[in-house]
Amino acid sequence: MPVAVGMIQSLGFPSILAAADASVKAARVTLVYFDKAESGQFAIAFRGPVSEVKAAMEAGLAAVENTFGGQIMSHYIVPNPPENIVAVLPIDYTETSEPFR
Incomplete structure (x- = not known):
């Protein structure tokens, strides 16, 4: 099953x-x-x-819009990132995130 990656960048914590x-x-x-x-x-x-990433993206973007002062700066979904991208960028599963997978 292909594993996608979704990214959201917003203004403010x-x-x-x-x-x-x-x-x-x-x-x-x-x-x-x-x-x-x-x-x-x-x-x-x-x-x-x-x-699941598409559903999570929709929910995350709606949450940013509903937060006072929240502004979406960027967002995207990569449906099936190649192994070399996953190896270089910090988007791989780690020991910390593995239990929640």
Whole structure:
């Protein structure tokens, strides 16, 4: 089964926290990345089956829009990233995220 990766970048910590919370509650995905982006922006990445990542993305984007001051800066879904992309970028499952998979 192909494993997709979804990414959301937003302005402000409260909105990205709401997006992460809504994403993992709305679908069977695992949060694999969180970090500061730039200028008060934060980013998250989650992985799971393609249909689940799409549902998680919709929920996460809605959560950002519903958060006071939240603004979506960027978002995208990669349906089946190649192995070399997964090896280079910090989107692979880690020991910390593996129990939640």
